[in-house]
Amino acid sequence: MVRGKTEMKRIENATSRQVTFSKRRNGLLKKAFELSVLCDAEVGLIVFSPRGKLYEFASASSSFRCCSCFFGFGLCDGDLT
Numbered sequence: 020m021v022r023g024k025t026e027m028k029r030i031e032n033a034t035s036r037q038v039t040f041s042k043r044r045n046g047l048l049k050k051a052f053e054l055s056v057l058c059d060a061e062v063g064l065i066v067f068s069p070r071g072k073l074y075e076f077a078s079a080s081s082s083f084r085c086c087s088c089f090f091g092f093g094l095c096d097g098d099l100t
Contacts, residue, residue, distance in 0.1 A: 044068075
């Protein structure tokens with residue numbers, strides 16, 4: 020049985036929107052972890068909730084270094100490889 024495509028539009032009900040965000044956030048964090056383990060890739064993920072709360076995943080300290088450089092914290096030497 021094939022699932023129908025969901026139209027991409029804002030969920031108007033605040034409770035439903037929060038539940039959907041939580042489920043999709045957890046799925047996204049799980050996929051980031053799986054990608055880092057299965058492919059031995061360095062993965063960094065940053066997600067902000069609608070309320071402004073930060074959720075993050077970094078597979079290695081170098082991901083943190085890359086993100087800190089990207090956001091201008093000055094912790095990198097310019098070489099992100």
